[in-house]
Amino acid sequence: MSTATQGAIAAGHACTAAAGLEMLRLGGNAFDAAAAAVLAACVAEPGLTSLAGGGFLLAHTPQRNVLFDFFTQTPRRKRPIDQVDFFPVTVNFGKAVQDFHIGLGAIAVPGTIGGIYHVQQTLGRLPFSVVTEPAIHYAKTGVEVNAFQAYCFQLLEPILLRDPAMRQVYAPTGVLAQQGDRLTMPDFARTLEHLAQVGVEDFYRGELAHQLIADCQERGGYLTLEDLDQYRVIERQPLAMQYRGKTFITNPPPSSGGALIGFSLALLNHVELSQMTAGSPDHVRLLAAVMRLTNQARKDGYDRRLYDPDVAQQFLAPAHLAAYAEHLPVNKWGSTTHISVVDREGNAASVTSSNGEGCGYAIPGTGVMVNNMLGEADLHPHGFHSWTEDVRISSMMAPTMILEGDRPSMVLGSGGSNRIRTAILQVISNHLDFGMDLETAVHHPRIHWEDGMMNIEPGFPSLDCDRQQFPFDQGVLQWEQQNMFFGGVHAVIRQPDGTLDGVGDRRRGGSVSLG
Numbered sequence: 140m141s142t143a144t145q146g147a148i149a150a151g152h153a154c155t156a157a158a159g160l161e162m163l164r165l166g167g168n169a170f171d172a173a174a175a176a177v178l179a180a181c182v183a184e185p186g187l188t189s190l191a192g193g194g195f196l197l198a199h200t201p202q203r204n205v206l207f208d209f210f211t212q213t214p215r216r217k218r219p220i221d222q223v224d225f226f227p228v229t230v231n232f233g234k235a236v237q238d239f240h241i242g243l244g245a246i247a248v249p250g251t252i253g254g255i256y257h258v259q260q261t262l263g264r265l266p267f268s269v270v271t272e273p274a275i276h277y278a279k280t281g282v283e284v285n286a287f288q289a290y291c292f293q294l295l296e297p298i299l300l301r302d303p304a305m306r307q308v309y310a311p312t313g314v315l316a317q318q319g320d321r322l323t324m325p326d327f328a329r330t331l332e333h334l335a336q337v338g339v340e341d342f343y344r345g346e347l348a349h350q351l352i353a354d355c356q357e358r359g360g361y362l363t364l365e366d367l368d369q370y371r372v373i374e375r376q377p378l379a380m381q382y383r384g385k386t387f388i389t390n391p392p393p394s395s396g397g398a399l400i401g402f403s404l405a406l407l408n409h410v411e412l413s414q415m416t417a418g419s420p421d422h423v424r425l426l427a428a429v430m431r432l433t434n435q436a437r438k439d440g441y442d443r444r445l446y447d448p449d450v451a452q453q454f455l456a457p458a459h460l461a462a463y464a465e466h467l468p469v470n471k472w473g474s475t476t477h478i479s480v481v482d483r484e485g486n487a488a489s490v491t492s493s494n495g496e497g498c499g500y501a502i503p504g505t506g507v508m509v510n511n512m513l514g515e516a517d518l519h520p521h522g523f524h525s526w527t528e529d530v531r532i533s534s535m536m537a538p539t540m541i542l543e544g545d546r547p548s549m550v551l552g553s554g555g556s557n558r559i560r561t562a563i564l565q566v567i568s569n570h571l572d573f574g575m576d577l578e579t580a581v582h583h584p585r586i587h588w589e590d591g592m593m594n595i596e597p598g599f600p601s602l603d604c605d606r607q608q609f610p611f612d613q614g615v616l617q618w619e620q621q622n623m624f625f626g627g628v629h630a631v632i633r634q635p636d637g638t639l640d641g642v643g644d645r646r647r648g649g650s651v652s653l654g
Contacts, residue, residue: 151554155183183282197388209254210250214248226240241298242511244513284318284322330505380455386542386543388542494509546633551630597617
């Protein structure tokens with residue numbers, strides 16, 4: 140961890156962070172930096188995000204806090220399921236095997252390119268053509284594949300290599316790109332140059348849109364031109380609450396991840412954690428109970444309704460929380476990436492974006508693989524094809540900030556599907572409750588409780604992982620090393636003296652650029 144006074148960016152790849160820092164050096168602000176970093180991540184972290192995915196950006200300026208929702212939308216019309224191109228592919232994680240559902244029938248209305256453009260035009264100050272330059276440069280000259288990206292490619296091989304055009308990117312010699320290889324994306328470079336020149340509207344209403352829709356209609360997708368034409372970025376009021384005397388702000392409904400983190404923090408507020416030792420059996424039992432109770436509360440009538448802001452407020456109401464706090468002890472992959480930015484002017488951006496795993500189809504000639512958000516089991520817990528037409532899909536993504544007074548003291552977020560909220564919860568608590576510096580807070584071992592299974596990273600030396608310590612669990616899974624399963628929290632913090640620190644989570648190849 141290093142310090143800076145001009146600006147700090149924590150991200151999932153060194154090139155992603157460097158792209159953002161270049162914008163700050165050119166006189167841009169945090170929102171120019173975040174936009175450039177997301178575009179660069181489409182090249183440097185291509186298994187995790189895409190122009191045709193979706194996400195959220197939580198923005199803080201001295202004047203306001205606002206959440207930009209550019210997540211994916213369900214199509215306006217369904218078609219008979221027997222006409223839909225939708226099928227599973229199996230991915231082996233070593234500890235677990237998981238099916239992902241892909242095909243053109245898994246595509247939801249994309250939001251990333253429209254969202255990034257909207258944020259940058261609303262709050263940034265540089266020309267959009269300048270903001271695209273780092274990503275275009277990386278796409279033309281190549282990015283060296285690091286160990287984490289090589290691991291991602293290996294996991295996603297059946298998806299990445301399904302489209303012939305993508306095989307030219309990820310396996311140009313016929314062998315999947317390995318660590319140390321150089322990945323170039325010439326079609327993507329031309330696409331981004333085109334959009335910078337003619338405007339992002341082309342993706343939603345022009346030649347690119349017509350190509351995507353023609354393929355969807357002919358090959359079993361749901362999308363129509365109306366879906367793309369009517370897509371809009373939504374500006375929302377962030378969800379806010381108090382924790383340990385500071386203001387916690389995060390992604391509001393219709394996404395549920397922020398409300399669930401808020402519920403967990405509110406439960407922890409009932410316990411004086413300073414009396415515990417971080418990582419002790421009592422601490423781990425408490426975290427497990429908080430995760431279990433949060434999941435239970437979600438199922439107790441709120442599972443389908445957290446998209447409603449009024450319901451979310453009821454969910455976080457003290458009277459509702461008290462019923463669950465009584466039960467506190469007293470003594471898999473997620474193709475998502477995150478970027479945190481703070482600039483010298485006090486602006487901050489926390490942006491999480493995802494392509495799902497990709498649907499296995501790229502818009503011809505663009506180098507852009509499209510999302511598979513209609514095929515994400517986490518986003519459709521009541522079954523595929525049961526989605527409501529023309530609504531924002533609820534997400535676990537939770538770009539987050541901790542404010543001290545009216546200034547951000549911590550900016551963070553994570554990838555990791557259902558593990559996003561437990562990863563963010565633990566980093567916040569590590570820092571605020573146990574006084575850990577940011578690097579220690581991010582890299583401290585984590586746990587995750589879900590569906591009766593306690594997953595535990597190594598590093599809890601005094602913890603005997605048996606069922607008697609966790610009597611509500613069906614099982615305990617002790618991982619052999621820290622893993623991307625437990626999220627990837629990339630965070631920036633402002634110290635009392637005004638200097639900035641940043642940490643990229645090593646679980647997901649994180650990196651920091653400071654200026």
